[in-house]
Amino acid sequence: MAAPKRGRSASAQSKPGRALALILIAIVALTGGMFLSGHTTPRLGIDLAGGTSITLEAKADQGSAINKANMDTAVEIMNRRVNGLGVSEAEVQTQGDRNIIVNIPKGTNSKEARDQVGTTAKLYFRPVLAQDATGVAAATPSPSASGSSKASPSPSASKSGTGEKATSSSSPSASATSQGRAVTDALKADSTPSASASASGSPSPSASATGGTGTSASDAKLQAQYAALDCSKQAQRNKAGEGAKPTETTVGCGEFNGVWYKYLLGPAAVAGTEVKKAQAVFDTQTAAGWQVTMTFNSKGASKFADITGKLAQNTQPLNEFGIVLDGQVVSSPTVSSSITGGNAQISGSFTQEEAQSLANMLSYGALPLSFQEQSVTTVTAALGGEQLHAGLLAGAIGLALVVIYLVAYYRGLSVVAMASLLVSAILTYVIMALLGPAIGFALNLPAVCGAIVAIGITADSFIVYFERIRDEIREGRSLRPAVERAWPRARRTILVSDFVSFLAAAVLFIVTVGKVQGFAFTLGLTTVLDVVVVFFFTKPLMTLLARRKFFASGSKWSGLDPKSLGAKPPLRRTRRPAAPAHTKEA
Amino acid sequence: MSKLGNIGARLHRGEISYDFIGHRKLWYGISILITITAILGLAVRGLNMGIDFQGGAVFTTEKTSVSVSQAEDYAKEASGHDAVVQKLGNGTLRIQIAGMDTQQSDEIKNKLASDFKVDPEKIAADLVGPSWGDQIANKAWQGLAIFMVLVVIYLAIAFEWRMAIAALVALIHDITITVGIYALVGFEVTPGTVIGLLTILGYSLYDTVVVFDSLKEQTKDITKQNRWTYSDIANRSINGTLVRSINTTVVALLPVAGLLFIGGGFLGAGTLNDISLSLFVGLAAGAYSSIFIATPLVADLKEQEPAMKALKKRVLAKRAQAEAEEEFADARGDAVDDDEPEDTGHAVVGPRTQPASRGRGRGRPSGKRR
Numbered sequence: 001m002a003a004p005k006r007g008r009s010a011s012a013q014s015k016p017g018r019a020l021a022l023i024l025i026a027i028v029a030l031t032g033g034m035f036l037s038g039h040t041t042p043r044l045g046i047d048l049a050g051g052t053s054i055t056l057e058a059k060a061d062q063g064s065a066i067n068k069a070n071m072d073t074a075v076e077i078m079n080r081r082v083n084g085l086g087v088s089e090a091e092v093q094t095q096g097d098r099n100i101i102v103n104i105p106k107g108t109n110s111k112e113a114r115d116q117v118g119t120t121a122k123l124y125f126r127p128v129l130a131q132d133a134t135g136v137a138a139a140t141p142s143p144s145a146s147g148s149s150k151a152s153p154s155p156s157a158s159k160s161g162t163g164e165k166a167t168s169s170s171s172p173s174a175s176a177t178s179q180g181r182a183v184t185d186a187l188k189a190d191s192t193p194s195a196s197a198s199a200s201g202s203p204s205p206s207a208s209a210t211g212g213t214g215t216s217a218s219d220a221k222l223q224a225q226y227a228a229l230d231c232s233k234q235a236q237r238n239k240a241g242e243g244a245k246p247t248e249t250t251v252g253c254g255e256f257n258g259v260w261y262k263y264l265l266g267p268a269a270v271a272g273t274e275v276k277k278a279q280a281v282f283d284t285q286t287a288a289g290w291q292v293t294m295t296f297n298s299k300g301a302s303k304f305a306d307i308t309g310k311l312a313q314n315t316q317p318l319n320e321f322g323i324v325l326d327g328q329v330v331s332s333p334t335v336s337s338s339i340t341g342g343n344a345q346i347s348g349s350f351t352q353e354e355a356q357s358l359a360n361m362l363s364y365g366a367l368p369l370s371f372q373e374q375s376v377t378t379v380t381a382a383l384g385g386e387q388l389h390a391g392l393l394a395g396a397i398g399l400a401l402v403v404i405y406l407v408a409y410y411r412g413l414s415v416v417a418m419a420s421l422l423v424s425a426i427l428t429y430v431i432m433a434l435l436g437p438a439i440g441f442a443l444n445l446p447a448v449c450g451a452i453v454a455i456g457i458t459a460d461s462f463i464v465y466f467e468r469i470r471d472e473i474r475e476g477r478s479l480r481p482a483v484e485r486a487w488p489r490a491r492r493t494i495l496v497s498d499f500v501s502f503l504a505a506a507v508l509f510i511v512t513v514g515k516v517q518g519f520a521f522t523l524g525l526t527t528v529l530d531v532v533v534v535f536f537f538t539k540p541l542m543t544l545l546a547r548r549k550f551f552a553s554g555s556k557w558s559g560l561d562p563k564s565l566g567a568k569p570p571l572r573r574t575r576r577p578a579a580p581a582h583t584k585e586a
Numbered sequence: 587m588s589k590l591g592n593i594g595a596r597l598h599r600g601e602i603s604y605d606f607i608g609h610r611k612l613w614y615g616i617s618i619l620i621t622i623t624a625i626l627g628l629a630v631r632g633l634n635m636g637i638d639f640q641g642g643a644v645f646t647t648e649k650t651s652v653s654v655s656q657a658e659d660y661a662k663e664a665s666g667h668d669a670v671v672q673k674l675g676n677g678t679l680r681i682q683i684a685g686m687d688t689q690q691s692d693e694i695k696n697k698l699a700s701d702f703k704v705d706p707e708k709i710a711a712d713l714v715g716p717s718w719g720d721q722i723a724n725k726a727w728q729g730l731a732i733f734m735v736l737v738v739i740y741l742a743i744a745f746e747w748r749m750a751i752a753a754l755v756a757l758i759h760d761i762t763i764t765v766g767i768y769a770l771v772g773f774e775v776t777p778g779t780v781i782g783l784l785t786i787l788g789y790s791l792y793d794t795v796v797v798f799d800s801l802k803e804q805t806k807d808i809t810k811q812n813r814w815t816y817s818d819i820a821n822r823s824i825n826g827t828l829v830r831s832i833n834t835t836v837v838a839l840l841p842v843a844g845l846l847f848i849g850g851g852f853l854g855a856g857t858l859n860d861i862s863l864s865l866f867v868g869l870a871a872g873a874y875s876s877i878f879i880a881t882p883l884v885a886d887l888k889e890q891e892p893a894m895k896a897l898k899k900r901v902l903a904k905r906a907q908a909e910a911e912e913e914f915a916d917a918r919g920d921a922v923d924d925d926e927p928e929d930t931g932h933a934v935v936g937p938r939t940q941p942a943s944r945g946r947g948r949g950r951p952s953g954k955r956r
Contacts, residue, residue, distance in 0.1 A: 050672065053680075075715065094715030095644060101714070378675035380654065391849045391858040398844020402837050409833065445778055449861045452845070453785045456838020456869065457792060460830075463837070464796065467830045489803070496744060497795040503740065504733050504788040511729035519781045520729075523788060 016540035023423065023536040030430045042429070043436030045444025045518070046091060046105040050380040054102045054114055055095070056371040066098050070368040075100055078117045080364040092117070100371065103379060105442045115357065118373055119326065122366040123272025124246055125304070125344075126265035127311060128320040128332055134231045134253075134262050222264070226251045231260035246271060252322060254329025263329050265322050269307035272325075274300025276342075278362035280355035283347070290355035292346040294362060301342025309338030325358070395452060402455070410466060412551060417462045420538045424458050427529050432522075444515065447522040454526035457501060461534045465490040465542070483546045487539060494534055501527040603825040607817040610882035617759060617879055624766020633765070636684050636774040636860075637670065638717050643686035645698060646710040649677040652702055657681060664697035665690075668774055682714060684774060726780065730787070737791060745802055752883040753794045756875035760790040764868040771863065778861040786868030789838070793831070794876040800827045801881060809893055812900040820885040824877055835873040842866045 034040055043049075058066045058074070075092050082090040082102065090113065091103040104113045230236050231253035246268035254261050276297045283291050296304055311319045312335045319336070322329040323346050331346050350358070406414040428451065435441040468486035473479065505524030509517055545551045606613075645661075652660075654671045661669030661681050670682040683694065691711045699706035734754070741750035764786060768779065801823040808819060845862035888894050 053672075053674065072715070091717040093641070093717035096712040096714075099712075103717075379680065380673040382670045382672055391845060394844045394849025394858075395841055396844075397848050398841035401840045401844065405836055405840065445858075445861065449778065449782060449865060450785055452841050453789060453838065453865060453869070455841055456834060457789065459837040460792075460796070460834040463830050463833045467827075467833075471826075493796055493799045496799050497792050500737060500740070500791045500795050501788045503736055504784075504791070507733040507736060508726075508729045508784065511732060512725040515777050515781065516726045516729070516784065519784060523785070 016543040019536045019540040020544070023532070027423065027426055027430075030427065030434065034430050034433050037434065037437070039433050039437055042432040042443040043441065044106065044381075045442040045447070046103050046379075047382045047444050048448075049106045050378065050382075051103055051105040052113075052376060053379045054104070054117065054376050055374040056100045056102065056118055057374045058098045058100070058369045059372050066369060071098070071100065074367050074369055074371070077365050077367055078102060081360055082113050082117055099374065105444075112353065112357065114373065114376070118371050119361060119367075122326055123275070123362060124268035124324045125270040125307065126250070126252075126268050126322045126324055127307065128263055128317050128322050129249065129266050130226065130264035131317040131320065131332065132262050133259050134229070222249055222251065226262065226264045229253070229262045231262045252324055252327060252329045254322065254332060256331075261329070261332075263322050263332065265324060265329075268324075269321065270296065270300050270303045272362055272366055274303065275362050276300070278359040280350075280352065280359040282352070289347070290350040290352050292350070292355050292359045292362065294344050294346070296342040296344070298342070301340070304342065304344060305338055305340040308335045311335040312337050330358075399455070402459070406459075413466055416538060416541055416545065417459065417466070419541065420462055420533050421455065421458060423537050424454075424526075424529055424533045427533070428454070428526055431525060431529075441521060442518060443522075444518060447518050450519050450522035451526060454523070454530070457498075458526065458530045458533065461490075461494045461498075461530055462538055464493050465534070465538065469542070479552045480546045483542050491535075491539075494531065498527050498531050603821065604828075605821060606824045606877060607821040607882050607885050610878075610886070613878040613882065617875070621759060621762050621766070624763050624769075627766045627770040631769045631772065633769050634772055634774050636668075636776040636779075637682050637714070638777050639723075639775065640685055641713065641715045642667075642682060642684040643691035643694065644712050644714045645679075645681040645683075645691075645695060646674075646712075647679045647681070647698075647702060648704060648708045650679055650702060650704070652679065654679070657702075660698060660701040661694075664694045664701065686713070688713065726784075730784075733787075741795070741798075745798055748884050748887040749798050749802075749880075752880045752887065753791055753798070755883060756794050756872075756880035757787060757790050759875050759879055760786060760868055760871040763871045764864055767867050768864060773860050773863060776860050779864050782861045782864030782868065785865060786872060789869055790872035790875065793834070793872050794880045796834075797824065797827055797831065797876045797881055798884070801884065809897060812897065812904055815898045815901050816888045816894045817885045818901075820881055820888075824881050828877075831873060831877060835869070838869050838873075839866065842869060 058071065071094050075094055078100065079090075079092040082092065082104065090105065091101075093101055095101050100117075102113070102117050229251055236253075249267060250265050252263045252265050254263060274296050275294045278292055278294045281291055281293050283289065307321065311321055313319075316334060317332075320332045320334050322332045324330070333345075333347070346358070403414075403418060406417050410417060432441065432443055436443075465486060468490040469479075469482050472482035472486045477485065502524060505520045505527060508520035509524060512520065647657075654673055657671045657679050658669055661667075661671065661683060665683045665686070667683050667685065672680045672682075674680055681698070683691075686694065691713065695709050695711045696706050699709050702709070738750045738754060741747075741753055761783060764783060768775065773779070801820055804823045804826070805816060805819050808814075808816060814822075842862050842865045845858050846866050849858050849862065889898065
């Protein structure tokens with residue numbers, strides 16, 4: 001408290017006007033931004049505004065039964081997925097034995113959400129046993145049909161022969177390779193000259209990683225399947241690898257640079273469940289576009305190091321592993337050395353949204369069941385409109401009472417308090433409206449309540465300050481020094497206590513999901529705004545007002561009347577004969 | 587205002603004060619009583635979990651002309667629970683009621699059918715699972731635990747560990763009371779309730795910190811004097827911030843009270859009751875505990891410290907001496923007045939001597955001397 005003397009002159013002279021101008025400019029800019037962006041109301045949560053309701057039905061899948069445990073797991077994962085992208089506050093619940101309802105608030109990208117919740121997202125890293133281009137770009141489907149149907153059977157048969165041989169012995173098979181290359185080359189020349197080199201075959205010694213394929217009977221069946229597979233056809237693509245167990249060899253399709261390739265894939269070496277964290281990143285170095293980077297857990301990391309080490313000894317295509325998501329090969333990178341450290345990237349021709357959505361799904365795990373969208377419909381708000389209006393009216397009455405109380409108690413000062421509350425309210429509203437589209441913030445009932453409590457916390461800052469000023473006046477100071485002297489102490493109290501609120505908000509925002517996160521956001525926002533408003537509005541306004549005669553002279557209506565505050569007279573008071581009252585119990 | 591202002595002024599000067607610390611046993615007692623009642627209520631009646639937590643039944647009607655609010659009334663009548671009614675895009679209604687099993691849901695289906703005047707076959711009934719999954723709850727608990735640890739560390743650094751403990755005790759006190767009253771009243775626990783509880787958690791700590799901040803400021807140089815014990819100064823600090831505490835509490839409580847009593851009571855905004863009740867009880871408890879529980883607790887803990895014990899000894903010795911002198915002559919000045927060691931009976935004491943030399947923050951301490 002040594003500062004006030006110096007601080008008094010400095011802050012009282014120049015700062016207040018500037019700070020006030022700053023906050024007014026901020027308000028105008030933000031409000032202008034709000035109108036420009038066209039989002040003039042905060043996005044409302046599903047309980048206040050309704051939204052879209054999606055019903056998903058579980059499909060019987062190989063290996064996983066539709067039971068309560070699986071349904072509950074699916075709900076958990078969907079919940080994390082839809083709420084994982086931000087504060088979107090979607091609701092997910094089971095209905096009956098095999099349905100899941102997902103409610104999404106109005107204004108959310110419901111298509112993206114639908115894609116997100118329903119995708120199974122089973123991810124496996126499988127060694128590539130064989131690979132062939134089939135057909136041409138999806139963009140030009142018509143000419144591809146003839147070329148591919150002619151081309152694919154012959155090389156794929158020999159190819160799979162290679163695969164089989166490779167697993168049993170380690171002899172390279174030149175004929176198969178040349179045949180495969182010839183066809184691939186022919187195909188390339190034929191349809192897509194730009195196809196990447198990764199499609200070209202080469203002599204392939206066996207890799208121990210590819211060992212462990214099943215009996216020859218199932219192999220033969222798979223070879224036939226592989227031979228018949230034509231990935232340029234949508235129907236075949238969808239069926240390829242369907243229901244494959246992770247421990248089995250399977251077939252799959254993948255698109256690269258517009259060409260569909262078919263793959264014969266070994267048993268899964270690493271599963272998506274072993275991914276600890278995934279993130280979408282934009283690769284600026286190699287200009288590969290959007291990628292998904294993954295970090296494996298310790299088990300996954302060692303498995304991954306293992307498989308990449310083995311694959312790296314092979315030559316193409318056996319040094320590739322396929323990253324298989326829901327049966328489709330999203331990318332098949334080649335491995336040149338063992339990758340330790342548990343990090344991997346998936347690159348494919350992703351858009352930003354695809355990459356983010358994939359990262360989101362990988363982070364939050366695969367659904368134990370597959371789901372089919374049964375119905376999509378709009379729903380009205382869960383809270384009745386009439387009730388809500390009654391509630392708002394009641395809240396308004398409460399606020400009016402606050403105003404009456406403030407006026408009765410603080411008189412002239414209440415103008416400062418109410419102006420500050422107003423500024424705070426405007427800023428809160430505008431920022432919420434702007435953040436609705438930006439981070440998916442939805443104002444729901446809990447958030448409204450958080451804002452109502454914020455009235456108390458915000459008002460408390462002024463009250464702390466006002467009481468400090470009054471204490472100073474009671475010490476016999478005149479208003480201007482009192483305003484400046486009271487500030488450092490009030491400031492510390494405000495900062496120390498607001499920090500606690502902010503801490504709560506920050507921790508809850510980082511850790512939690514869904515509605516709690518939305519609440520934490522409201523709390524954090526109002527707390528920060530409280531500090532901003534007190535520093536840049538209330539304090540400068542007080543400094544300015546302290547110069548006005550009305551306040552400085554301590555008018556009876558200013559709320560700062562030294563007399564009614566009982567300011568200490570400079571002279572010592574005489575002792576009053578009150579003492580005996582206390583001593584009576586001695 | 588002048589009257590209120592006067593009270594503020596007199597509180598400031600210490601002319602009137604309530605001996606919060608001296609009567610702490612009484613307030614501890616009251617709090618323990620309320621807390622036990624709350625815990626009993628929780629144990630006996632339990633919490634009435636809403637559909638978001640325990641699932642329930644969902645009824646889907648055919649396209650109907652019945653309005654949402656009518657349907658709400660019908661459903662409430664049929665089931666005795668608050669129902670969530672939503673209109674779907676195709677004109678049908680979705681009615682959700684908490685805590686139903688298949689048998690109950692069949693009965694309600696029939697009742698609803700007769701209310702809606704449709705064939706029971708045309709209402710589809712199904713059981714729904716909770717939408718507030720374990721995941722959300724677990725994450726919230728996890729966040730809470732992390733926050734508690736961080737806030738204790740923060741308070742221990744910014745203030746001291748005794749205050750951190752006292753703030754935590756006050757916080758647990760507030761939450762227990764709120765949850766207990768919730769159990770006693772029997773309102774359904776919704777996500778709103780949980781959010782309300784979290785709000786209280788923040789507010790309770792906030793309020794405690796404001797009071798502690800003044801306490802810390804006033805006790806800064808406590809060992810350099812031998813006029814007042816820690817408890818005296820703690821008491822003065824509470825009284826000094828009393829006006830602020832009252833004003834803040836009134837301002838924070840009024841809107842919530844509006845929601846709860848006017849909204850819930852007169853206007854029939856029943857859906858807001860859950861949140862506003864938890865907020866109302868919690869805010870009141872938060873304000874109460876900062877003054878009546880947290881600060882006396884800090885004083886209790888602090889008086890255990892050797893330095894404070896020594897201080898107390900000095901203060902008491904000095905007072906005994908002053909008192910002895912006063913019996914002969916009307917000693918003035920630094921003889922801190924006439925207070926007797928045990929003054930448990932008097933809450934509010936009258937105006938007293940105010941030596942002019944005293945600076946701000948050195949207003950009269952409260953009545954009790956120990």
